[in-house]
Amino acid sequence: MKIHFQIEYNTRWGENLYLCLNMSDGTQLCLDMSNNGAGTWFTDYEFNDDELSGNDITYSYMVQTDGIITRREEGSLHAIPYTRAPRLVLSDRWKEYPDGGMEQRTIALPYVHLNNRPRWKGAGTAIPVFSLRSERDFGIGQFTDLKLLADWAAATGQSVIQTLPVNDTTLTCTWRDSYPYSANSSFALNPIYIDLELVGELSDKKFLKTAQKERKALNALPQIDYEKVYKLKTDYLNLLYQEFGDECIRSKEFRNFFSANRSWLEPYALYRYLCDRYGTADFSQWKESEYSPALLDRFCASGNSHFREIRKHYFIQFHLHRQLTDVKRYANRKGILLKGDIPIGVNRNSCDVWIHPELFHTDCQAGAPPDAFAVDGQKWGMPTYNWDNMARDGYAWFIARFRKMADYFDAYRIDHLLGFFRIWEVPLQYSSGLMGRFNPAISYTPQEIWDKGFPFNPALHATAPAGTPETNVLFLEDAHRPGTYHPRINAFDTPMFQALGEQEKAAFRYLHDDFYYNRNNEFWSRSAMAKLPALIEATDMIVCGEDLGMIPSCVPEIMDRLRILSLEVQRMPKNMGVSVSDPATYPYMSVCTTSTHDMSVLRAWIEDEMEPNSVISSKKATVAACASVISAHLASPSMLAIFPLQDWLSLSNSLRAKDPASERINVPADSDNYWRYRMHLTLEKLCTARKFNEEIRQMLYLSGR
Numbered sequence: 264m265k266i267h268f269q270i271e272y273n274t275r276w277g278e279n280l281y282l283c284l285n286m287s288d289g290t291q292l293c294l295d296m297s298n299n300g301a302g303t304w305f306t307d308y309e310f311n312d313d314e315l316s317g318n319d320i321t322y323s324y325m326v327q328t329d330g331i332i333t334r335r336e337e338g339s340l341h342a343i344p345y346t347r348a349p350r351l352v353l354s355d356r357w358k359e360y361p362d363g364g365m366e367q368r369t370i371a372l373p374y375v376h377l378n379n380r381p382r383w384k385g386a387g388t389a390i391p392v393f394s395l396r397s398e399r400d401f402g403i404g405q406f407t408d409l410k411l412l413a414d415w416a417a418a419t420g421q422s423v424i425q426t427l428p429v430n431d432t433t434l435t436c437t438w439r440d441s442y443p444y445s446a447n448s449s450f451a452l453n454p455i456y457i458d459l460e461l462v463g464e465l466s467d468k469k470f471l472k473t474a475q476k477e478r479k480a481l482n483a484l485p486q487i488d489y490e491k492v493y494k495l496k497t498d499y500l501n502l503l504y505q506e507f508g509d510e511c512i513r514s515k516e517f518r519n520f521f522s523a524n525r526s527w528l529e530p531y532a533l534y535r536y537l538c539d540r541y542g543t544a545d546f547s548q549w550k551e552s553e554y555s556p557a558l559l560d561r562f563c564a565s566g567n568s569h570f571r572e573i574r575k576h577y578f579i580q581f582h583l584h585r586q587l588t589d590v591k592r593y594a595n596r597k598g599i600l601l602k603g604d605i606p607i608g609v610n611r612n613s614c615d616v617w618i619h620p621e622l623f624h625t626d627c628q629a630g631a632p633p634d635a636f637a638v639d640g641q642k643w644g645m646p647t648y649n650w651d652n653m654a655r656d657g658y659a660w661f662i663a664r665f666r667k668m669a670d671y672f673d674a675y676r677i678d679h680l681l682g683f684f685r686i687w688e689v690p691l692q693y694s695s696g697l698m699g700r701f702n703p704a705i706s707y708t709p710q711e712i713w714d715k716g717f718p719f720n721p722a723l724h725a726t727a728p729a730g731t732p733e734t735n736v737l738f739l740e741d742a743h744r745p746g747t748y749h750p751r752i753n754a755f756d757t758p759m760f761q762a763l764g765e766q767e768k769a770a771f772r773y774l775h776d777d778f779y780y781n782r783n784n785e786f787w788s789r790s791a792m793a794k795l796p797a798l799i800e801a802t803d804m805i806v807c808g809e810d811l812g813m814i815p816s817c818v819p820e821i822m823d824r825l826r827i828l829s830l831e832v833q834r835m836p837k838n839m840g841v842s843v844s845d846p847a848t849y850p851y852m853s854v855c856t857t858s859t860h861d862m863s864v865l866r867a868w869i870e871d872e873m874e875p876n877s878v879i880s881s882k883k884a885t886v887a888a889c890a891s892v893i894s895a896h897l898a899s900p901s902m903l904a905i906f907p908l909q910d911w912l913s914l915s916n917s918l919r920a921k922d923p924a925s926e927r928i929n930v931p932a933d934s935d936n937y938w939r940y941r942m943h944l945t946l947e948k949l950c951t952a953r954k955f956n957e958e959i960r961q962m963l964y965l966s967g968r
Contacts, residue, residue: 268296269305270324270355271803278326278333280304285321285340293325319343324357341369343598352383356803369595386897386968387423387602387905388416391443391860391928392456393487394908396942399460401499402481402492404941406586407458409601411946413594418950419959420968424594425602425676425905427860429453429587433535434544434610438489441938444606444678445645447534447544448614449664450527451576452583455492459499462582463507474499485925487939504575511578520581527663529559532576534614536562536569544612554618587671595673602807602905603672605665607679607686608645615660621652622660627688627742630696631679632752632813636861637932640687640696640752644934647688647702650794658794662801669802676854680808680827683794684787684815690742697734697752703790704783706747707774712738715777716770721748724759735759737771750775779813788817799825807854807903811835823852828902831855833878833892834868843876846899855901857892857910861931865889865910866923884923889913890962897966904968908942915955918944 268282284292296304310320321342326334336357343353359365390412395404397411412424430446431453465471477495481488511517521528537551538544546552562569594601608629609615616623623646631641653660668675677683689699700706712719725738725748735757738748750771754760760771799806807828810818814837822829831837831853836844849855857865863872866884869892873879878895881888893914896904909926912918920926920943928940942949950956 265307265309265350266320267305267307267350267352268322268355269303269352270296270357271302272304272324272357273302274298274326278328281325281327282306282308283323283325284308324355336365336367338365338367341367342596343369354383358803369598384901384966384968385422385600385903386963386966387421387425387600387903388412388908388911389425389856389860389905390908390942391427391938391940392429393427393441393443393938394928394940394942395946396482396944397946398482399458400482401459401478401496402484403455403487403489405458406456406583406590407461408946409590410593411950413590413597413599415946415950415956416599417597419956420963421959422598422968423600423602423674423903423905426604428604428606428678429456429671430606431531432610433493434538434612436490436493438937438939439935440493441487441489442936443604443938444608444643445610446606446613447538447610448527448531449609449660450524450667451531451580451614452587454500454579454583455496457496457500457579457583458586459496459503461586462500462503465499465502465506467502470498470502485941485943487941489937489939500579501575504578508575508578511581512574516585517577517581520584521577524580524584527667528577528580529563530554530618531580531614532573533558533562534617535576536573539572544610546612546617584670591671591673600673600805601671602674602676602805603668604676604678605668607677607682608643608647611644611646616646619660622649623647624649624688624702627690627702629682630687630689630699631931632687632699632701633697634812637696639932640689640699641931642689642696642699642934647686650703650790654793658797661794661798665798665801665804669804672804674805674807676807676809676830677827678809679812680810680822681812681814681818684791684818684821685783688742693733695732695734698739699752700739700741700749701779701783702743703786704741704749704778705786706741706744706749707778708747712748712774715774717767717774719748728759731758750778752779780816784815784817787815788821791817791821795821795825795827799827826852829853830859831899831901832859832862833857833896834862834873841876842874843878845878846895846901849899849901851900851902853901854903854905855896855899856905856907857896858907860907860928862927864907864913864923864926865892866913866919867927870923884913886914886916886919894962894966897962897968911959914958915952918949918952918955 272280274280280296282294282296286292294306294308296306298304319342321340323340324336325332341355353369355369357367392404392406395408395412397408409424416424428443428446429452431448431451432440432443432446434440434447474495481492537549541549551558563573564570591601611625625646627647629643629645629647633640685701685703687699688702689696709719725736725740727733727735736751737754737759739751741747741749808822809830810822811830811832829850829852831849833844838844846855858868866889869881869884869888879892893906926940929938930936
């Protein structure tokens with residue numbers, strides 16, 4: 264077995280990194296490592312079977328200066344189980360912190376030789392935590408289910424598990440809280456994903472008996488009953504806190520957690536308490552509508568009558584943190600990376616907006632311009648960012664948010680990456696997403712519009728005539744630069760446009776296309792480079808960008824410069840003039856997939872939505888047809904090929920769901936979508952599907968992933 268060891272580690276001048284391998288005879292072999300001049304050290308070693316110590320390959324790192332050992336890696340050894348794979352890449356982490364703490368990680372990856380350098384390509388599965396189903400669940404997936412998923416991923420030769428956001432979304436205590444991209448905190452985890460039995464064993468046997476009966480009924484449902492699950496878990500957590508809270512709070516482990524997370528944990532706990540006290544998350548209705556640090560002194564003092572209820576949220580977040588970090592360790596030991604998701608925004612009634620109103624434009628909402636999936640555009644409800652104010656402290660809030668993600672994930676997807684270049688912003692007074700604009704953007708002065716040949720009159724062209732829809736306009740005034748204007752997107756089908764003369768129509772088309780495709784490119788490039796480098800450099804996580812939709816021409820260059828992996832979706836090609844892209848044309852620095860949580864699953868797309876194309880000929884989603892599509896993705900140059908679990912299951916007649924429509928997670932055009940999809944089989948059953956699992960392993964082996 265030949266292994267390529269690589270590690271990101273910054274040394275000082277004159278220092279050299281060494282790999283220390285533990286051999287079967289009890290000796291240690293120290294190998295001098297090479298480096299690329301940019302912090303990556305590497306070496307290769309070919310093992311004979313009799314050289315391995317036990318069933319594991321174990322090793323550590325040390326630093327030498329002029330032949331003298333100056334630093335050793337403390338803590339547990341790096342270890343991977345013995346495998347018969349002929350070649351592996353082991354990607355390690357050894358990171359030391361000023362407080363004496365240290366982080367370690369080992370990821371086992373396939374070995375891919377490209378241009379005389381080892382580069383790896385991996386495959387993985389995407390599924391929301393809430394969609395997981397195990398025999399121990401309470402009607403919804405929970406963090407510990409990811410261990411079973413990691414077992415399955417490892418058994419099939421995969422290397423990545425991708426989830427949707429896992430932050431707390433509790434705002435209404437109804438099914439509307441099922442929307443994972445509308446968090447009440449960018450730091451707190453969602454209590455609905457907690458494994459209750461790991462917190463403690465309740466002494467209330469009567470409650471346990473009732474809870475177990477309800478648990479069984481909820482877990483048997485084909486979809487999530489969010490409100491019943493929320494009530495059962497909340498009642499259970501309250502009893503756990505009453506019984507185990509005091510003991511937990513006194514523990515050293517909790518004190519360490521509290522110390523490391525106090526800056527966001529105290530305000531969040533107070534926020535959650537006030538939400539319950541007032542019966543609403545709309546803090547404009549609270550007496551304490553304006554946050555100040557003095558509120559913490561008032562409410563969070565140990566002698567305060569409210570403090571015990573506030574402290575409950577410390578207790579819950581501690582156990583969530585404990586469970587998810589344990590999942591990460593477990594997955595990493597099996598060679599599986601966890602990939603998280605950072606939403607582009609937060610709810611306007613969130614703890615973040617309450618504490619930091621200066622960081623948001625609360626008179627607007629973020630969304631997306633119109634596309635094939637939402638012809639009227641999208642409105643997400645969340646406020647947009649005040650980037651000017653964020654820049655004043657070096658984007659400290661965002662950096663803290665990314666660093667918190669690194670506690671739980673090895674890689675992350677930046678939701679709507681284009682929002683860091685410019686965000687689609689819709690003023691609150693409008694009901695249609697078509698009435699938005701890109702912010703930031705260089706809008707036109709009235710004189711510029713005239714100079715381009717359009718006889719602009721704000722009273723005529725920027726105001727909808729009485730009795731007509733609000734969308735019947737050609738221009739909209741810039742809310743941030745009063746007196747300047749931008750073309751209303753896709754205004755070509757409005758009565759106002761149809762009434763123009765041919766010369767005026769041509770002038771408007773020019774202004775429209777110039778604004779959306781040319782005028783702002785350099786500006787947007789500078790806007791992204793002012794923000795993204797500091798955020799990306801804040802952690803060592805692999806960065807992936809969701810760069811779908813209306814992509815400015817400057818985006819690919821910036822992504823390449825910052826080494827951000829692009830997202831390639833076959834039904835959303837980035838080349839003009841084609842309806843279905845060919846995976847063979849994808850770049851190496853990318854993640855390719857058959858579908859996302861915002862789309863129908865592969866089977867439904869092939870049979871009901873796919874346009875005629877030269878890449879996929881089948882109109883029946885047979886196992887063979889689905890296998891052909893997935894195999895093409897696995898054979899692509901993309902670094903990562905990550906598929907929804909539903910699409911993996913399409914490869915088996917016995918495991919695929921009967922109705923592919925039941926497997927859809929979200930419909931972007933529906934603002935009232937209920938996010939309730941769950942696997943139709945348990946993870947335990949999936950792990951024992953030996954024939955199916957071996958077929959996937961063989962597919963990955965043949966593809967070099």
